[in-house]
Amino acid sequence: MTGRWRVAPLLGLYRPALVAAAVGLLFSIAGAAAVARWEDRVNKIEFENAAETESIVMQHGMSEYISRLVALRTLFESTNEEITRSEFETFSARLFERHPGMLRIAWLPRVNRKERAEYEAAAITDGISSYHIRSLQDDGFAIAPQSDEYFPVFYSTQPKTSSVYGMDHSSVPERRVALERARDNDRIVAIRARLYAERETGRQPDVIVSVPVYAKGTSRETVADRRRNLAGYVVGVFDLPLLMQAIRVTTGANPAVSINIYPPFTGRIVSLEETLPDYSSASSSPQSMRDVARGRHWAGHLRIGDTDWQVRAMPTAGGALETSYDRAGAVLIVGMLLTLSLATYLMLASRNSRRLSLANRRVLELAQTDVLTGLPNRAFFLARLNELNSQLKDHGPTFSILMLDLDRFKNVNDSLGHGAGDALLRLVAQRLKSAVRATDVLARLGGDEFAIIQEGCEDQRACSTELAARIAKLVAEPFLLPGHRVEIGTSIGIAIAPDHGRDQEQLLKKADLALYRSKSAGRNCFTIYDEAMSAELEARNTLEGDLRDAIARCQLEVHYQPFMDATTGTRRGFEALVRWRHPARGLIPPDQFIALAEETGLIVPLGEFVLRRACADAANWPSDLMVAVNLSPIQFKEADLFDVICAALRDSGLSPQRLEIEITESVLLERGAENHAFMERLKHIGIELALDDFGTGYSSLSYLTAFPFDKIKIDKSFIRNLTHQPRSSAIISSIVTLARGLDMSVTAEGVETAEEFERLKALDVNFVQGYLFGRPLPIDQIELDESTERSQRDAA
């Protein structure tokens, strides 16, 4: 068996479980995906809200820093007096207190050519040794050349030794542009101090915020006013990372949001790839704008002065706002667990139901199998027959039924025992199996009855005849049982559907009728049903009804045929033979209704009638005349037969010694022990027993020794051949010899000619009976006087 063969039925068996697993998996995945999408959306909203909040907080913080510078500007603009260095330092120191991101603050006064020396001297006086206004030249600051205007660092929060003092911001092109922009627009401007801070501190670039300061009370309406009235600049240098960190710490920033602050978009930014953050709250290495843009992020800006720094917020890796898809995962796991449970349940249920259906099938098989032969039994046969019949209505195939009944099987069973009978049935089943095709149904209906349904033939009649002939031949072959060679046969009845019927009852009835015909035609043959059989059955049924009436209405008559002593020629008695005086058909001989009476059980009342009539008639005869009465094997099965016989004798007053009971061999075949006992009882009260029709059945000599017979009646068929078949004489001679040895007398039946009589006398037969001595006659026609008797003797 290949894997494919094993897998296919398993797939079929577990299909519901597999389908449930597939559907469940699909739903789990779809559900998890939907939840994931929902989680993502919720998370995005939460993140964006948080990021925006963070941005607002940062902006507030930054504005706070800027507002310090504006406060300083207000200080400078509030008076026409010079703000002294100490005033600046005091004020600035306060600013530093809660603003750790503030690196330094400076005051850049507007110094013209004439004022330069004065300023330099004042600074030196204030303690800043060798103060000079210096400007950017090549790579560094040097004493500034003569110029119309300077914006040097005059006051600073730096120690007085710092090199920032005297640095002319307007000599640095970027800063000059920023300063002019601040001046012309009266606006706070911010730039990144890239060039020098890096070199000085090695830190990230700082942010320089410049606030223009105008002379107190002057106009700043127009650009010209502003240019004219500018007094200087308050400049703050912010450490952006520190500043941001400080804001985030003091405001309790959301740790789930990582903030990156990138420089403003200016011509310097060449690509997002290369744009690294000025500030990053993330602990990991700084991410370029490109990296951030690839993932989930929120974009905003941080306004410092008139410039926008780019803010990019991201969910912190592993933080609360990073979508973890926990719920989606839970949905997937729960879905898969449910699916697994359902699939397992369905799998177990499928397996159980398969086991159950196998067990049911087994029970059904057993219920439809004949245990002895292993063939289908009657139930199966009838079910199949029904099925075919219903298909007939839909123009299904034609088919035949062959009913088989074994001939002489009963003899085997009775003589060799039930074990041998069973073995024989098994052998018969094997032979029948070999004769039918796989598509035919061969069943054992019970006992020695078999049946076949044969279908799928073009010519059903020819096909079934051929099969029946083959089977008859096969079964007629001898069977070898342990220690015995048995010969039986089979009678077969055939009915063909739909010709002979379309329903189970009709077909079986007709096949049975045909079988009955085969049986009565001499056995081991087959018959196909024809309509005449039904007519016959009908006639038989009518006859049965009539016979029932006949018994009730006393239409039966008993006729008497004499039997003679062969040696003296004297009449020894009469055999009682029943006749039926039918109102329409006249006198009907017993061979036309005895078999029917036996089949229908009517033989019991019929037999009792004959017995009582014979006893009653014989009681009026001379006392030396016997009366012989036939008893059927069916009567022997009646428990009260002995009582019936006794009652007949008692009621008639006939002596039991004058009654002879004739039985056939078939009585001895059945219920041997009981019948033997019964015969002993009859003998015990003086009744004589005769074995009738000897030579027609098995003629087993063992019966003669086993049963207490007084007489053997040799069947008339032997007498018929007596004169022209020497073998018949020899047989009769040996029967006579045997009977003599067993102390039995011998009667020869059916003696018709004097020649036969002479020969029988020569063979020492004791009694003779036949037309030569008288036909069966009604009681009123029997001559009982001596003269008649003599004349009969003379005739003999």
Ligand SMILES: Nc1nc2c(ncn2[C@@H]2O[C@@H]3COP(=O)(O)O[C@H]4[C@@H](O)[C@H](n5cnc6c(=O)[nH]c(N)nc65)O[C@@H]4COP(=O)(O)O[C@H]3[C@H]2O)c(=O)[nH]1
């Ligand atoms: N050809 C020919 N036949 C002769 C001759 N002599 C007698 N017979 C016939 O042979 C049959 C003898 O009876 P059976 O062998 O007991 O055979 C009987 C017996 O088995 C049965 N039978 C008759 N009456 C009864 C009855 O009351 N009870 C039972 N159980 N069976 C009966 O019916 C059978 C036939 O009876 P019957 O037709 O009366 O036929 C009788 C008789 O008429 C002869 O010389 N030539």
